[in-house]
Amino acid sequence: MAARTVIVTICSNNYLPQAEVLFDTARRFHPDAALVLGLADLVDPALRYPDGVEVVEAAALGIPDFPSFAFSYDVTEFNTAIKPFLMLRMFERGHRHVVYFDPDIALYRRLDDLLALLDGGASFVLTPHFCSVPGPGAPRTELHVMQTGVYNLGFVAAAQTPETEPLLRWWAARLKHDCVNEQDRGLFVDQKYMDLMPGLAEHARVSRDTGFNVAYWNLDRRTVAAGPDGGWRVDGRPLGFFHFSGFDPERPHEVSRYTPEPPATGALAALLADYAAKRRAAAARAGAPARPYAYRGFATGVPIPxxxxxxxxxxxxxxxxxxxxxxxxxxxxxxxxxxxxxxxxxxxxxxxxxxxxxxxxxxxxxxxxxxxxxxxxxxxxxxxxxxxxxxxxxxxxx
Structure with missing residues (x-):
């Protein structure tokens, strides 16, 4: 029998260290969940994939005309485009909850409150980039969010409900051809489509818990502190999961390459240093790829621009x-x-x-x-x- 909850991520081989840290933290707090890595690449025998995690190549997801699909997109677009296809496959296997995290996320506690939303009838759970109005000098403004999407798709959870599968199939159909970063057309990979989800899905829910999806774009309005139990707190509540988007473990005092924020200090610096150490250890275990990204070039080896x-x-x-x-x-x-x-x-x-x-x-x-x-x-x-x-x-x- 399939586990009630499956936690999934998607990455190419170059992001295996991030995925390993994610799955290590997921296993620690949710040992009862199945763990699946959607590989936007081909398995490389030279690499060590995370222990206890099923690896499913994108080519095995049943995406129609897969070669053309993979050819159409660069590596970022491709990674995001397969998300609804992977989620659909997990529901076909019998899982009741599918919880997606980007590979550069780490969990810091059990997420029973999120799962309770799914058990309570939610079809989708999303987290917004902003839970409060950005102030002067914020790294991301309202305009940024209106261009790239209200909700950050580093996280999305879904439950098996009557409205879930039709909406995942709608999303998959759009991403088959239009998972692109063309903000002048109102498109930003998979993410911008989710602006429509609360209107399309009667039972979609938005979590405004500031301990979820903490990242460079909202840190100016969220306070990270050390907890009395050795953990981390955000705005006085336990940290749920942190999104290390754009983080370089070799520059652990910089929150993200996407923001000019000054070096982190205090509890935030300690949190980043802890994650950097885990990332470096995971990279050493994973090894180095023996070949480039599988969909990088033509059969002749010439890169596809x-x-x-x-x-x-x-x-x-x-x-x-x-x-x-x-x-x-x-x-x-x-x-x-x-x-x-x-x-x-x-x-x-x-x-x-x-x-x-x-x-x-x-x-x-x-x-x-x-x-x-x-x-x-x-x-x-x-x-x-x-x-x-x-x-x-x-x-x-x-």
């Missing part, structure tokens, strides 16, 4: 075959209908798509004019060089 992933996602929602093996041949083909430059320059498919995405390029270079084709080809060569895009992906074969 973001520009290519974007073109594939926007132009080819369906693709015959495996794009990792074939799309590198499409990118440098001459684009139909474009003039040839005065020096023989050819506008390829990748060059044409990049031109079409940017109003400044469309205004600045008329691809029906051979002289401007030459100018654009020179411009693109500089752009591609600066972005380390391999010439074989954009330069037409002689």
């Amino acid at each position: 973001d520009m290519v992933r974007r073109m594939f996602r926007e132009k080819h929602p369906t693709w015959s075959g495996d794009p990792f093996a074939t799309y590198d041949r499409y990118c440098p083909l001459p684009h139909p209908g474009c003039r040839i430059g005065v020096g023989g320059e050819i506008v390829t498919n990748l060059m044409h798509h990049h031109h079409g995405r940017h109003a400044a390029l469309r205004f600045g270079f008329d691809l029906g004019n051979p002289f401007e084709v030459t100018a654009y080809a020179r411009f693109f060569a500089r752009e591609a060089g600066g972005a380390d895009i391999a010439p074989c992906l954009w330069r037409a074969a002689a």
